[in-house]
Amino acid sequence: xKRIVTLAALLFLALPLLVGACAxxxxxEIPIGISFPxxxxxxxxxxxxxxxxxxxxxKINEAGGVRVGGRTYKLRPVVVDNKYSSEGEVGTANKLxxxxxxxxxxxxxxxxxxxxxxxxxxxxxxxxxxxTKVYGxxxxxxxxxxxxxxxxxxxWIKEKRPGAKVASVLTMEKDDMSGRASGExxxxxxxxxxxxxxxxxxxxxxTEDFYPALAKVLPxxxxxxMTSSIAQYGLLAKQARERGYKGLxxxxxxxxxxxxxxxxxxxxxxxxxxxxxxxxxxxxxxxDFVASYRAAYKMEPSxxxxxxxxxxxxAARAMEKxxxxxxxxxxxxxxxxxxFDTPVGKAWFGGKALSEGMPRDFTVPIAISELKGGKxxxxxxxxxxxxxxxRDSVFGK
Amino acid sequence: xxxxxxxxxxxxxxxxxxxxxxxLGITLMLGIMRIVNIAHGEFYxxxxxxxxxxxxxxxxxxxxxxxxxxxIASIFGLGxxxxxLRRYRGDLLSGFVACMAVIMIMQTGASLxxxxxxxxxxxxxxxxxxxLGTPYATERLIxxxxxxxxxxxxxxxxxxxxxxxxxxxxxxxEFAAALQGVSIGSxxxxxxxxxxxxxxxxxxxxxxxxxxxAFMGLPLLLKGLVAMVIGGWGSVEGVIIGALFVGMLExxxxxxxxxxxxxxxxxxxLIAVLIVRPTGLLGVEAxx
Numbered sequence: 181x182k183r184i185v186t187l188a189a190l191l192f193l194a195l196p197l198l199v200g201a202c203a204x205x206x207x208x209e210i211p212i213g214i215s216f217p218x219x220x221x222x223x224x225x226x227x228x229x230x231x232x233x234x235x236x237x238x239k240i241n242e243a244g245g246v247r248v249g250g251r252t253y254k255l256r257p258v259v260v261d262n263k264y265s266s267e268g269e270v271g272t273a274n275k276l277x278x279x280x281x282x283x284x285x286x287x288x289x290x291x292x293x294x295x296x297x298x299x300x301x302x303x304x305x306x307x308x309x310x311x312t313k314v315y316g317x318x319x320x321x322x323x324x325x326x327x328x329x330x331x332x333x334x335x336w337i338k339e340k341r342p343g344a345k346v347a348s349v350l351t352m353e354k355d356d357m358s359g360r361a362s363g364e365x366x367x368x369x370x371x372x373x374x375x376x377x378x379x380x381x382x383x384x385x386x387t388e389d390f391y392p393a394l395a396k397v398l399p400x401x402x403x404x405x406m407t408s409s410i411a412q413y414g415l416l417a418k419q420a421r422e423r424g425y426k427g428l429x430x431x432x433x434x435x436x437x438x439x440x441x442x443x444x445x446x447x448x449x450x451x452x453x454x455x456x457x458x459x460x461x462x463x464x465x466x467x468d469f470v471a472s473y474r475a476a477y478k479m480e481p482s483x484x485x486x487x488x489x490x491x492x493x494x495a496a497r498a499m500e501k502x503x504x505x506x507x508x509x510x511x512x513x514x515x516x517x518x519x520f521d522t523p524v525g526k527a528w529f530g531g532k533a534l535s536e537g538m539p540r541d542f543t544v545p546i547a548i549s550e551l552k553g554g555k556x557x558x559x560x561x562x563x564x565x566x567x568x569x570x571r572d573s574v575f576g577k
Numbered sequence: 578x579x580x581x582x583x584x585x586x587x588x589x590x591x592x593x594x595x596x597x598x599x600x601l602g603i604t605l606m607l608g609i610m611r612i613v614n615i616a617h618g619e620f621y622x623x624x625x626x627x628x629x630x631x632x633x634x635x636x637x638x639x640x641x642x643x644x645x646x647x648x649i650a651s652i653f654g655l656g657x658x659x660x661x662l663r664r665y666r667g668d669l670l671s672g673f674v675a676c677m678a679v680i681m682i683m684q685t686g687a688s689l690x691x692x693x694x695x696x697x698x699x700x701x702x703x704x705x706x707x708x709l710g711t712p713y714a715t716e717r718l719i720x721x722x723x724x725x726x727x728x729x730x731x732x733x734x735x736x737x738x739x740x741x742x743x744x745x746x747x748x749x750x751e752f753a754a755a756l757q758g759v760s761i762g763s764x765x766x767x768x769x770x771x772x773x774x775x776x777x778x779x780x781x782x783x784x785x786x787x788x789x790x791a792f793m794g795l796p797l798l799l800k801g802l803v804a805m806v807i808g809g810w811g812s813v814e815g816v817i818i819g820a821l822f823v824g825m826l827e828x829x830x831x832x833x834x835x836x837x838x839x840x841x842x843x844x845x846x847l848i849a850v851l852i853v854r855p856t857g858l859l860g861v862e863a864x865x
Contacts, residue, residue, distance in 0.1 A: 221688075221694075222693070223693065225694060383836070388787040388788055391588045391591075392584075392588060392828060393831075393832075395581055395585065395588070399581065411694070411788060412695075414697070419714070422705045423712050423713075423714075424705065438694060438697070441696075
């Protein structure tokens with residue numbers, strides 16, 4: 181009797197698990213993981229980008245969804261808060277992959293802890309990390325990296341920029357993994373394009389007073405300062421101008437709104453890779469995204485939001501090209517081999533030399549713009565093929 | 578070389594004088610109220626946040642924003658003195674713990690109210706002025722001059738006014754001062770008010786120069802404590818010397834080394850002073 185009661189109790193406790201395992205997903209739905217820090221210090225920056233991802237899901241569904249193997253699927257967003265912490269990443273990865281059965285996750289957060297779960301589980305991660313050191317068999321970067329932006333900027337400066345020529349460059353970056361990686365990539369890029377590399381000044385990430393560092397570097401008279409694009413480095417632009425610096429200031433990334441605000445008039449003329457939504461150089465897909473985002477959320481999208489929006493289209497196209505919504509190995513093959521029509525333009529993954537022979541560097545059209553009157557003004561556009569050629573010239577194929 | 582030297586000196590003065598306004602408040606509170614108000618840096622932060630809110634969000638003129646921030650921070654400070662700090666006068670440990678709680682509440686409250694990301698305050702000053710061939714930001718120069726003027730005014734108040742005499746009397750011997758008819762409660766309130774005004778003005782002046790965030794107060798508070806320890810516990814003249822010393826040292830060490838080296842050396846000097854001369858350069862015995 182006791183044994184029967186125990187067995188019944190165990191079955192009763194196990195029932196929810198059995199139901200959960202057997203319950204079919206809604207017919208014709210593909211869950212897409214959206215893992216962003218929605219609370220905490222980074223939420224104010226990240227949460228608006230999460231809205232861009234949700235907007236892409238809505239747009240794709242409104243356009244008819246994803247067609248795979250003769251069936252049409254709707255995307256179902258599964259939004260989680262990774263809190264930008266290792267524990268948060270592991271917890272949310274477990275939930276997305278094992279509970280929600282997600283095959284592709286768009287991630288703005290700490291990719292490496294997430295990968296400890298996603299890689300063995302063969303779940304694809306589209307990471308918002310700009311670092312070329314973040315990659316795995318099932319992990320792709322959907323933001324362009326400095327391996328792409330640096331050569332594009334260097335080439336434009338050498339060959340097309342009007343006005344005084346730039347011959348020497350000094351890097352000022354934050355002293356952390358991404359800052360050091362940026363500095364190293366830029367040093368190789370500068371050498372390739374014949375720019376005199378005057379070295380790098382790495383500063384603690386929280387630095388806001390750049391006067392001491394500027395007192396050291398400005399007497400060297402660099403033609404260009406290559407810097408980070410975070411808010412604090414907007415202060416660098418402002419303070420460099422206060423100290424009389426007249427050379428070019430360039431960012432190997434898109435200028436964040438906080439950078440522009442912090443730089444104030446000191447940011448005038450700074451070069452970055454942000455898209456100008458009013459420019460004829462800007463792809464129509466980007467303009468449509470900006471218009472949709474403004475209409476849906478009554479606010480401006482951040483300069484990086486388009487790439488997360490783009491990531492959802494990439495996920496949809498990858499499944500269509502692979503002909504499967506389940507088999508991630510086939511999806512990986514498609515991502516590595518195919519080119520994709522995305523809102524930003526034709527795009528693919530390249531940069532094998534940077535990731536142990538795996539193409540993980542998102543090769544996508546890149547803008548070159550400058551700050552004029554506190555607004556982004558488009559100057560040039562490099563198509564994905566030009567970006568690939570510039571990157572591979574510097575870093576190898 | 579001249580340019581580098583001048584940059585280091587100007588930067589040192591700027592850092593030292595910005596720090597002085599906060600350090601003065603802590604010193605006055607310790608000397609007169611017998612409280613180590615480590616939450617003092619949060620009034621600096623609160624003022625900076627309010628200036629940001631009033632200028633960037635509401636669209637008020639910067640100077641009105643600074644005035645408003647000073648008034649609000651002062652009211653807040655008087656409330657804190659009345660309902661919390663007064664209980665812990667002379668009880669340094671309990672006062673310290675209570676102030677820690679105030680720090681957490683103010684930082685978290687500011688984050689929730691104003692948001693986490695750092696903010697920029699539009700500056701009322703633009704451009705630069707050339708000093709002996711070295712360009713220097715106009716706004717930094719204005720801050721330098723205003724901080725000097727305010728510090729001198731505070732010093733004159735303490736040294737040459739009736740109120741200042743009463744404050745010094747309380748700091749030297751509270752019982753005797755009471756016997757002479759000095760209202761201890763009023764003096765404490767006025768000290769708190771003066772401290773809050775100094776911190777609030779410092780926060781408001783610095784707000785357009787750097788980024789404003791809910792966590793900007795504590796690092797400055799720590800340096801203020803260093804200045805106070807080096808210059809002398811409870812000594813106004815000492816804290817002036819201490820603040821300028823800290824500012825100059827930081828400026829030199831960051832320029833020739835790095836911010837990390839500057840921090841290590843600064844706090845090593847703090848420990849050395851505590852061992853060799855615990856009262857600091859011009860201070861009285863701690864707790865007196």
